[in-house]
Amino acid sequence: MREQRMTLWAASEQIVRSLGGSLRECGIDLASEQTGLPPEGVDGFLVTGHDDYNKLRAADRTSMRQQNDADLLVIYGDEAPYAWADELALSSEAGDDARKWEVIRLALWSGNERALIGGNPSGKYMRLVCRLLAEYGKVSMICGRREVDEAIRQLPRYLAWKERFYWELGEWCDTRQVSLRQVSRALGLDTRIGQGWLFAERRDHSHVCKWLERECQLVLEKAKIRRVALIGSNALWDKMPQGWLAKMDVAVYTGADGQYPNEVHPDWLHGDSWNAVLQDADLLVIGDRLGIVDELSLQEVAKVMRQSLVVDAASCFPTQEAQLFFKGYRAIGEKTNVWE
Incomplete structure (x- = not known):
């Protein structure tokens, strides 16, 4: 005791x-x-x-x-x-x-x-x-006390560097039709590397923003999209280019305690639950991995949405499982050709 x-x-x-x-x-x-x-x-x-x-x-x-x-x-x-x-x-x-x-x-x-x-x-x-x-x-x-300070200072720098490496690897995996999820897991078997590479507390969102803009544009060109649901933090959506989802009906969920400034995207609806945001959505865009994402049932998500098209910048779901439930699923380094 x-x-x-x-x-x-x-x-x-x-x-x-x-x-x-x-x-x-x-x-x-x-x-x-x-x-x-x-x-x-x-x-x-x-x-x-x-x-x-x-x-x-x-x-x-x-x-x-x-x-x-x-x-x-x-x-x-x-x-x-x-x-x-x-x-x-x-x-x-x-x-x-x-x-x-x-x-x-x-x-x-x-x-x-x-x-x-x-x-x-x-x-x-x-x-x-x-x-x-x-x-x-x-x-x-x-x-030493200063060693603790140095470790605290260097950790986010290292994680940001590691994430940049995997973003580049994801693009390469796309060209070779191989799975980044599987490759990253294989690399992580080496204890010097370890599992996990997405850095949710990142300060530089440029890689995520560029990838999301590109992939969402492909969806908008190939499918008839009226309503878009966003799940992710305020910091990320604020960095997305203006006009990114122009003329779209957009609903966003930023977390149970998230407060979104209305002046950033005044036309967006802000839901207090993922169910409300996903209701009748054609496209779900996951920007980063909020706690709620781990609780999502893929079957329930597909049931709530009008079209179960998903662009996932946080690699939240196993690709094969997601493909069973969703009409289209795209994650980093998982080139499933769903938009082609």
Whole structure:
């Protein structure tokens, strides 16, 4: 039975709401003024950036210092400035800070199943955090604080590079009538490469936009399309060229919590469920893989649509299965010739 847990004080209730769930799974509870837990009941403090730290220092200069003598400071997440954790640690060691901190740089990794922990390997709290994470089934790697920062900075760059490679490979697979899905899986059997290549948090949508525009134009030329359903994030649709679906009846679903600015595409209808968006649609365009896509029944999708034509830039469905249910299905690197 798990008994050991740690409680960290956060500067605001917003941090508790946004980060509390993932950290709770690691045995770390968050508290704030709004939670009602007094400062003396915590093991340390968690900050994500300068604003949090300034609030903490303001409290430290008044009542918190007298109420709590915890000396653990956890710098968490990917928004903290580069090398900032090291700077705080050096400042504390030099005596520049009113309180002596053991500074730990913490980041959850790989779907929150793993953790990077940066700090003094022999530190009291470092050993405690490592044991805690292990007890809650998290694989952790101990390194320097700046190494955690560097890994956080380089990960999206690497994923973006990997995705560009597979986009190019997909075009090549199209010309050879082979399946990118199968080729990518085969490559991923090499542990140096791994499975999965689409990077949902990408900042550059140019490859997706170009591919979607081309494939949708082919559909519009070959089939009679009146209603188009879009599933994907706001960030992607905002990057698509103006007039892309001109004169089409367009309905878009951006996620259960998605809010779409009306001024971007004022003529588009915005549905609060995938069922409403797909109702009587001729063409479904999947821009990126929202959580709802994994729950879609291919049979139900085909039943709701008027024409079950699908252009999928997120490779959500196995090609052979999709071809059984849909009138036409096109995914990256899956040249099925449905528009020809």
